[in-house]
Each structure stands twice: as structure tokens, then as C-alpha cells.
Amino acid sequence: MHNCDQHSDCVEEALRRADNICAERGLRFTQQRRKVLELVWESHGPVKAYDILDRLDSRIAAIKPPTVYRALDFLAENGLVHRLDSLKAFIGCSHPLKHRECYFLICTDCGEAKECCNSELADVINETSHNNGFRAEHTTLEITGECRDCRDTH
Known part of the structure; x- marks a missing residue:
């Protein structure tokens, strides 16, 4: 996006x-x-x-x-x-229907949100859910922090 x-x-x-x-x-x-x-x-x-x-x-x-x-x-x-x-x-969604698990990097300074995909991360989440007897239907992970542009301006 x-x-x-x-x-x-x-x-x-x-x-x-x-x-x-x-x-x-x-x-x-x-x-x-x-x-x-x-x-x-x-x-x-x-x-x-x-x-x-x-x-x-x-x-x-x-x-x-x-x-x-x-x-x-x-x-x-x-x-x-x-x-x-x-x-x-x-x-x-920058690639609809191509995945169900994604995560977002959200900058707390500028509000920018970047959609990312990582099959290994999705596999770990699915395995953890399964090991806990939980059937995950959808996963959206949000990670907050500071983007490179905002860090560079400080």
C-alpha cells in the first residue's frame, strides 16, 4: 500500500x-x-x-x-x-485473499502503518494456537514503534 x-x-x-x-x-x-x-x-x-x-x-x-x-x-x-x-x-489490504495472517508495523509518531507478511510467524502462531487447543480463525498482529523516517528526524 x-x-x-x-x-x-x-x-x-x-x-x-x-x-x-x-x-x-x-x-x-x-x-x-x-x-x-x-x-x-x-x-x-x-x-x-x-x-x-x-x-x-x-x-x-x-x-x-x-x-x-x-x-x-x-x-x-x-x-x-x-x-x-x-x-x-x-x-x-494490499493483497486481498492471498493470506489470512498478516501483521502491521505502526509508527506511534507519524501514524504510518505498513502491512507485512511472514509465513514463519504465521506458522508459529498457528502452532501455538493448536498446542493450546485453540482454533484461530483470523490473526492480525499490530506492532507499535517508530519508523525509520521519524527516527531519522530526531
Whole structure:
């Protein structure tokens, strides 16, 4: 999601992937769901539901908080966005449906969140869950700290 050369290209690619995923699954990718996903990607970082609501309100009349939350739930359930619980925010998934386990490096200074994948880490989490008689359905790990850019400015 980060480090893109043309931001509009990555937004368009996310919308194209969402169209394809919804079509393959027989799901309705409504105008409101599409706009919410577009706004998540336009932010290019974690975005809160009420920030989306504020920006949607000027585009589509009579939008209420439950509408935005339902759209975000739909997008999360279908692997198109991730919920970052520590920030109470959402971020676009840079590779939907390609994995179920990911982790995020979240800078406490600038708020940047980077999606990372590591199969070895996922294997350890799955093994630990199994050894404890727990069936994990989904894993999102959030690691907070300071990114290189913020460290370099201190």
C-alpha cells in the first residue's frame, strides 16, 4: 500500500480487485461499499470510520454511521480492508485473499502503518494456537514503534 509511484493507480487497482472478488463470490459491491473502499485507499494509511463518514457525507446524502460500519464490516469480511484495533481504524489490504495472517508495523509518531507478511510467524502462531487447543480463525498482529523516517528526524 505504501511506496507506490502513482497513488491513483493503487486506488484503481484496489477497486478493480474488489470488483473481481465480489463478482467471483456473487456479492453486491454497492456504490456505498465502493466509495468507502475508495476513501480507505485514498487516505493511504489508517483511517477511522467517522473520518470516512465526514468525507462520504458530502458525496452521498443521508449517510449515517451504521451505513459506514456495515460497509467496513463487509470489506473486512471479504479481505479487502484490515481493522487495526489499537488505532480503531481501517487500512486497505494490499493483497486481498492471498493470506489470512498478516501483521502491521505502526509508527506511534507519524501514524504510518505498513502491512507485512511472514509465513514463519504465521506458522508459529498457528502452532501455538493448536498446542493450546485453540482454533484461530483470523490473526492480525499490530506492532507499535517508530519508523525509520521519524527516527531519522530526531
